[in-house]
Amino acid sequence: MxxxxxxxxxxxxxxxxxxxxxxxxxxxxxxxxxxxxxxxxxxxxxxxxxxxxxxxxxxxxxxxxxxxxxxxxxxxxxxxxxxxxxxxxxxxxxxxxxxxxxxxxxxxxxxxxxxxxxxxxxxxxxxxxxxxxxxxxxxxxxxxxxxxxxxxxxxxxxxxxxxxxxxxxxxxxxxxxxxxxxxxxxxLTPEEFTPVSANEDAADFLYIGMLRDLKGPDLFIEALYNIRLKNGVAPTAHIVGEGPDEERYRNMVKKLDMENAITFHGALPAREAFKLAKNVVVPSRAEAMPYIILETVAAQRPLIATRVGGIPEIFGRYAHRLVEPGHIGKLTLAMEAALEAPATMDRQAEELRGCLAETFxxxxxxxxxxxxxxxxxxxxxxxxxxxxxxxxxxxxxxxxxxxxxxxxx
Structure with a gap:
């Protein structure tokens, strides 16, 4: 330079x-x-x-x-x-x-x-x-x-x-x-490529990002509810972030009687938030080149994300794993698959991290x-x-x- x-x-x-x-x-x-x-x-x-x-x-x-x-x-x-x-x-x-x-x-x-x-x-x-x-x-x-x-x-x-x-x-x-x-x-900085491990009491899923419809927190909540309807038990989840629609999402969780399963937090450093759950979900309807995807991949956390904006460019040859944006059924299926095959999610997280450092x-x-x-x-x-x-x-x-x-x- x-x-x-x-x-x-x-x-x-x-x-x-x-x-x-x-x-x-x-x-x-x-x-x-x-x-x-x-x-x-x-x-x-x-x-x-x-x-x-x-x-x-x-x-x-x-x-x-x-x-x-x-x-x-x-x-x-x-x-x-x-x-x-x-x-x-x-x-x-x-x-x-x-x-x-x-x-x-x-x-x-x-x-x-x-x-x-x-x-x-x-x-x-x-x-x-x-x-x-x-x-x-x-x-x-x-x-x-x-x-x-x-x-x-x-x-x-x-x-x-x-x-x-x-x-x-x-x-x-x-x-x-x-x-x-x-x-x-x-x-990202070199330090961010150090893997992060989930806590022993980690929840099943984490949403981290701005609380507005563009980012899809409502889809995340609805997918959790769908899994409860099917299995009788709701997966546990954390929602980390702040935004203009936060109160509406809290009301949505209350209306669906999911308060025991979903915990809201304010904004937290990403690497601290990653410890809270076994899988990260980014259900965005639109993106440019989201840092949270880069941070999740670099930390080697299992990730479910949508095929929007520059996210396929991050995933590269693994872009086929991405979920159709705005499709609650496919998001629900992807989250169910993560619950059923945690070892597969861990292996995919390791594969994806390996091709990130030089480009980003x-x-x-x-x-x-x-x-x-x-x-x-x-x-x-x-x-x-x-x-x-x-x-x-x-x-x-x-x-x-x-x-x-x-x-x-």
């Missing part, structure tokens, strides 16, 4: 979950490489656990951490937020404004454009992390968000996708990118993203000869093959 120092500011609305894990790792890596790094995020989002992670990151960042009120949906309050963010970003004099997620990406690119007009030379970088790409292009809301993304694409210098699937989704829903494009997988490395992730910054600043030779060119096969062919594979399974 080149050591030419830069002033890098990351902007994200919600400092929680996998998106913040990505930023935390990236910002730390960049700061350790000698760059001046800062973070801007929402002041109203996050539990005590999340806020502690933000506080732990702040001493490492020369440009500090600033928190402003940011709304999840588009509202008139975005105008006042944009002005406050503009003044703060302007004073930081960044070389790179890197926006993460739909709202963080919009702020970074709009404000970066204004700074360029007013004389500051700023490179505008965007990573969707799913975000707007999860919306259905056939629905009004999806069309609005995708049109906004197309407009903001004109204000983008560098575009980073965390999976081939995300790149293909962008091209399919937004259009061919004008910006210099890279596909950079999320990465936090060092490689940080190096490739920071090299893109350097290219945009003219401080390093370019990997690609033209804007919109990814460093793998063409996005058009990837889009066709990835969506074809998804529909044929």
């Amino acid at each position: 080149t050591t030419t120092p830069m002033r890098i500011v990351h902007c994200v609305r919600s400092p929680i979950g996998g998106i913040f894990r990505h930023i935390r790792d990236l910002a730390t890596t960049q700061a350790e490489a000698g760059h001046d790094v800062g973070l801007i995020c929402d002041s109203s989002t996050g539990s005590a656990f999340d806020n502690e992670l933000v506080a732990e990151l702040e001493p490492k960042l020369a440009l500090g951490v600033a928190r402003f009120p940011m709304q999840r949906q588009l509202t008139f309050k975005d105008l006042s937020a944009t002005f406050a963010l503009y003044r703060h970003m302007r004073d930081l004099k960044p070389d790179i404004l890197h926006g993460h997620g739909a709202k963080g990406g919009a702020y970074a690119r709009l404000i970066g454009t204004v700074l360029n007009v007013t004389g500051q030379k700023v490179s505008r970088v965007y990573c969707p992390h799913g975000g707007s790409l999860h919306y259905d292009p056939n629905r009004i809301e999806g069309r609005i968000y995708h049109q906004l993304e197309a407009f903001l694409g004109r204000l983008t210098d560098g575009l980073i996708f965390v999976s081939d699937y995300e790149s293909a989704a962008y091209e399919s829903k937004i259009g061919h990118p004008r910006a210099v494009t890279r596909i950079v997988y999320n990465g 490395s936090v060092e490689l992730m940080g190096d490739r993203i920071t090299t893109l910054y350097q290219e945009l600043r003219g401080l390093a030779p370019s990997e690609a000869s033209a804007p919109g060119t990814a460093s793998k096969a063409s996005a058009a062919s990837r889009a066709q093959s990835i969506f074809a594979r998804s529909s044929n399974r």
Whole structure:
């Protein structure tokens, strides 16, 4: 990695979950490489656990951490937020404004454009992390968000996708990118590849992630209930995480009379949560490149996951093991099979872990993203000869093959 120092500011609305894990790792890596790094995020989002992670990151960042009120949906309050963010970003004099997620990406690119007009030379970088790409292009809301993304694409210098699937989704829903494009997988630290063993009193299943329908906690609960209907006894389970739909899931468990079988926790470190159960279940309806899948595989924990987003790219030749998203019957069958054949689940976990380390490395992730910054600043030779060119096969062919594979399974 080149050591030419830069002033890098990351902007994200919600400092929680996998998106913040990505930023935390990236910002730390960049700061350790000698760059001046800062973070801007929402002041109203996050539990005590999340806020502690933000506080732990702040001493490492020369440009500090600033928190402003940011709304999840588009509202008139975005105008006042944009002005406050503009003044703060302007004073930081960044070389790179890197926006993460739909709202963080919009702020970074709009404000970066204004700074360029007013004389500051700023490179505008965007990573969707799913975000707007999860919306259905056939629905009004999806069309609005995708049109906004197309407009903001004109204000983008560098575009980073965390999976081939995300790149293909962008091209399919937004259009061919004008910006210099890279596909950079999320990465883990070497320590995370140490296997984790379950506690002696471990439950049967663990759901860990954000508590919202997109991630499928309701499917997890319903599958547990289905097994109880069939066998007369419910498997034991833990639900670890926080989110906007938590109360609804608690009510669902109560209504199904599953309170003795399912225990709710707040947010916990993933490797601590893994000790709570024999199998991890990730029943997502949509994903980009979820860290929880990477963390589970690296920890060698038995895993049931759905065939969405970049998850097949993690599983590679074992992708046939993935479950159809949103299909409660197939999820139930997969969980029943895990109960019946624990040795098979353990063997599959060992096989999957063996092919992960080289591709999903936090060092490689940080190096490739920071090299893109350097290219945009003219401080390093370019990997690609033209804007919109990814460093793998063409996005058009990837889009066709990835969506074809998804529909044929």
